[in-house]
Amino acid sequence: xxxxxxxxxxxxxxxxxxxxxxxxxxxxxxxxxxxxxxxxxxxxxxxxxxxxxxxxxxxxxxxxxxxxxxxxxxxxxxxxxxxxxxxxxxxxxxxxxxxxxxxxxxxxxxxxxxxxxxxxxxxxxxxxxxxxxxxxxxxxxxxxxxxxxxxxxxxxxxxxxxxxxxxxxxxxxxxxxxxxxxxxxxxxxxxxxxxxxxxxxxxxxxxxxxxxxxxxxxxxxxxxxxxxxxxxxxxxxxxxxxxxxxxxxxxxxxxxxxxxxxxxxxxxxxxxxxxxxxxxxxxxxxxxxxxxxxxxxxxxxxxxxxxxxxxxxxxxxxxxxxxxxxxxxxxxxxxxxxxxxxxxxxxxxxx
Amino acid sequence: xxxxxxxxxxxxxxxxxxxxxxxxxxxxxxxxxxxxxxxxxxxxxxxxxxxxxxxxxxxxxxxxxxxxxxxxxxxxxxxxxxxxxxxxxxxxxxxxxxxxxxxxxxxxxxxxxxxxxxxxxxxxxxxxxxxxxxxxxxxxxxxxxxxxxxxxxxxxxxxxxxxxxxxxxxxxxxxxxxxxxxxxxxxxxxxxxxxxxxxxxxxxxxxxxxxxxxxxxxxxxxxxxxxxxxxxxxxxxxxxxxxxxxxxxxxxxxxxxxxxxxxxxxxxxxxxxxxxxxxxxxxxxxxxxxxxxxxxxxxxxxxxxxxxxxxxxxxxxxxxxxxxxxxxxxxxxxxxxxxxxxxxxxxxxxxxxxxxxxxxxxxxxxxxxxxxxxxxxxx
Numbered sequence: 212x213x214x215x216x217x218x219x220x221x222x223x224x225x226x227x228x229x230x231x232x233x234x235x236x237x238x239x240x241x242x243x244x245x246x247x248x249x250x251x252x253x254x255x256x257x258x259x260x261x262x263x264x265x266x267x268x269x270x271x272x273x274x275x276x277x278x279x280x281x282x283x284x285x286x287x288x289x290x291x292x293x294x295x296x297x298x299x300x301x302x303x304x305x306x307x308x309x310x311x312x313x314x315x316x317x318x319x320x321x322x323x324x325x326x327x328x329x330x331x332x333x334x335x336x337x338x339x340x341x342x343x344x345x346x347x348x349x350x351x352x353x354x355x356x357x358x359x360x361x362x363x364x365x366x367x368x369x370x371x372x373x374x375x376x377x378x379x380x381x382x383x384x385x386x387x388x389x390x391x392x393x394x395x396x397x398x399x400x401x402x403x404x405x406x407x408x409x410x411x412x413x414x415x416x417x418x419x420x421x422x423x424x425x426x427x428x429x430x431x432x433x434x435x436x437x438x439x440x441x442x443x444x445x446x447x448x449x450x451x452x453x454x455x456x457x458x459x460x461x462x463x464x465x466x467x468x469x470x471x472x473x474x475x476x477x478x479x480x481x482x483x484x485x486x487x488x489x490x491x492x493x494x495x496x497x498x499x500x501x502x503x504x505x506x507x508x509x510x511x512x513x514x515x516x517x518x519x520x521x522x523x524x525x526x527x528x529x530x531x532x533x534x535x536x537x538x539x540x541x542x543x544x545x546x547x548x549x550x551x552x553x554x555x556x557x558x559x560x561x562x
Numbered sequence: 563x564x565x566x567x568x569x570x571x572x573x574x575x576x577x578x579x580x581x582x583x584x585x586x587x588x589x590x591x592x593x594x595x596x597x598x599x600x601x602x603x604x605x606x607x608x609x610x611x612x613x614x615x616x617x618x619x620x621x622x623x624x625x626x627x628x629x630x631x632x633x634x635x636x637x638x639x640x641x642x643x644x645x646x647x648x649x650x651x652x653x654x655x656x657x658x659x660x661x662x663x664x665x666x667x668x669x670x671x672x673x674x675x676x677x678x679x680x681x682x683x684x685x686x687x688x689x690x691x692x693x694x695x696x697x698x699x700x701x702x703x704x705x706x707x708x709x710x711x712x713x714x715x716x717x718x719x720x721x722x723x724x725x726x727x728x729x730x731x732x733x734x735x736x737x738x739x740x741x742x743x744x745x746x747x748x749x750x751x752x753x754x755x756x757x758x759x760x761x762x763x764x765x766x767x768x769x770x771x772x773x774x775x776x777x778x779x780x781x782x783x784x785x786x787x788x789x790x791x792x793x794x795x796x797x798x799x800x801x802x803x804x805x806x807x808x809x810x811x812x813x814x815x816x817x818x819x820x821x822x823x824x825x826x827x828x829x830x831x832x833x834x835x836x837x838x839x840x841x842x843x844x845x846x847x848x849x850x851x852x853x854x855x856x857x858x859x860x861x862x863x864x865x866x867x868x869x870x871x872x873x874x875x876x877x878x879x880x881x882x883x884x885x886x887x888x889x890x891x892x893x894x895x896x897x898x899x900x901x902x903x904x905x906x907x908x909x910x911x912x913x914x915x916x917x918x919x920x921x922x923x924x925x926x927x928x929x930x931x932x933x934x935x936x937x938x939x940x941x
Contacts, residue, residue, distance in 0.1 A: 218663070218664065218665035218666075219665060219666060221664065225662070225664040228664050229666050232667065232670060378567075379567055379570065379571050380571070381571035381574055381575055382570075382571065382574065385578065391921075392917065394920070395916060396878070396912070396913045396916045396917060396920075397878040397879070397881040397892070397912075398878075399882065399884065399892060400892065400909060400912045400913055400916065403896065403905075403908075403909055403912075404909050407899065407905040408905050408906055408909055410592075411592045411593065411905065414591070415588075415592065415595065492680075492681075492682035493682070495685060496684060496882070498885065499882075499885050506682075506685060506688075510688070520696050521696075522688065522689070522691075522692025522695075522696050523689065523692050523693055523697060525692075526685055526688050529685045529688075530685050530689065533681050533682055533685060534680045534681050537679075537680035537681070538680045541676075
């Protein structure tokens with residue numbers, strides 16, 4: 212009772228707000244539950260039951276098309292391959308999230324895991340039939356774009372961040388140019404550039420496929436944003452660290468690799484994870500250049516006349532999938548931030 | 563050491579130049595093979611496509627590509643400016659709601675912020691567009707939540723003040739009031755610095771800014787005639803009509819960016835130390851002056867830089883218009899590229915526009931940051 216009085220009816224405006232919210236909930240929640248759960252059509256071979264009078268949400272669309280949404284146009288009887296690939300990716304994500312696996316061996320695990328996924332997806336050797344990457348799609352493609360994008364963009368971003376702080380004017384100018392140019396334009400213009408301009412840049416007869424071109428644009432884009440986060444970490448390192456390394460006579464690269472970067476990256480982990488989240492959301496933009504990611508496969512499923520008109524259900528499902536990934540990452544980053552903060556103050560107190 | 567640094571930089575410049583030369587020569591060959599003339603001459607050719615909405619600048623299919631792109635640019639600014647205003651208002655309210663002592667309100671705002679931040683904007687846009695075009699009724703049985711406002715699958719129609727000659731004068735009075743209030747504030751500040759006598763600048767300034775237009779409004783006989791939308795054939799006419807595309811983009815950009823602004827506002831208010839309130843009170847400053855002179859300036863110092871970058875994000879995100887068919891700069895440039903094959907020029911135009919916006923805003927920000935930076939603090 213005391214809690215209620217203090218937190219819901221603390222003052223007149225507060226009491227009014229509480230009543231208004233309760234009234235809205237009373238008006239909105241029951242019809243929403245009715246639509247989304249009670250009257251919903253959970254499975255049906257086609258959309259006829261969904262179109263019947265009084266029918267609620269048409270989740271049958273998701274149930275019917277779930278394989279397509281997960282794997283796109285990958286050959287149907289081979290779906291276990293991207294399925295297994297998704298599991299491998301998840302195992303890698305979980306292992307990378309645990310701090311006791313933060314060893315050099317983790318990088319090896321990633322190399323091995325990605326090679327395994329490449330073999331599963333492409334096949335062509337050791338008994339698996341070859342599947343060209345035009346047929347990759349769905350959630351698997353979204354995860355691959357995000358994972359490979361970060362995997363390549365991250366090392367580049369470290370170089371860019373170091374370059375921006377370099378004493379060599381040319382290196383500095385080129386890094387600033389890359390970072391500011393990319394951050395100044397929308398991602399969609401880079402994707403257009405990759406899809407229509409990049410083919411013009413290459414000599415006749417040489418062509419890069421669409422997936423790789425989009426991936427290049429995403430990497431160029433992510434590297435610029437990550438570089439600014441890394442630079443933030445570099446700036447947070449006390450000047451004394453660098454001076455101490457100089458006093459020990461360490462040359463630039465050893466100083467950077469063994470003294471500066473380990474500390475800077477540790478500080479930068481929470482904002483880095485936030486940038487990963489933004490990048491994961493941004494992968495959805497490839498729908499505009501016609502790459503077959505999660506969002507595209509949902510759009511294509513809706514494009515069939517049999518299932519058209521259920522966009523609300525389809526995009527609620529898409530939102531839930533993206534939300535699950537992003538929310539997990541953001542919670543993880545918050546916890547990590549708290550842990551790192553605690554261990555740092557702990558160290559300070561011991562000194 | 564010096565020599566090595568010079569050698570490294572020279573090699574880097576050479577490599578970059580080589581890559582550029584390689585791309586340029588390939589491009590020249592490819593364009594020649596495809597018989598595409600490079601250059602911006604195509605801009606004066608006839609565009610030949612219609613644009614769904616072209617406010618402020620009359621446009622028809624017979625007009626040039628340059629004019630079509632200008633229409634796109636106006637559309638980009640239109641949605642971005644309105645979006646920035648709405649997102650700021652909604653974001654500030656949400657941020658303050660998160661700090662509310664009312665548990666229900668705070669949790670509701672927090673839930674909304676989490677939801678909006680963790681779903682891609684593009685998915686939100688598709689969702690809103692599906693709601694409007696698939697689930698709203700046709701114009702004949704449009705929903706009317708307020709008198710004169712109609713929601714239908716053709717967009718949102720609402721009444722507008724009918725044009726009247728006095729409105730231009732009211733605008734002029736508003737500008738004059740603002741200038742006078744600014745002069746008054748300068749004079750009052752100088753007088754307070756010299757003599758210590760305060761002057762009620764805020765209320766006097768408000769009276770000037772609001773009073774002058776109001777006087778003109780009343781002198782003109784208070785013209786308040788409304789131009790109401792009415793069903794005409796298959797759609798509404800009169801009043802103002804937001805097309806489904808514009809309404810979707812504006813709604814999506816506002817709802818998405820507001821969630822980010824809410825977090826910025828919350829962090830800004832929380833960044834002000836409690837001791838600042840207590841110190842101001844113990845000096846005998848009244849509550850309003852405490853907020854205006856002590857708390858807000860400090861909160862704004864934290865809020866404004868990330869807020870500006872959210873405004874830039876909103877402007878860049880308005881390019882997602884191309885996915886739902888709102889004719890912004892990017893989607894018109896895209897149509898132009900598809901029709902003429904001038905991909906390089908089209909992308910150059912898009913990038914030049916956005917870079918101009920971004921770089922001028924960041925220059926402004928840097929200037930502002932230097933102005934408000936704590937004196938003596940290391941940047």
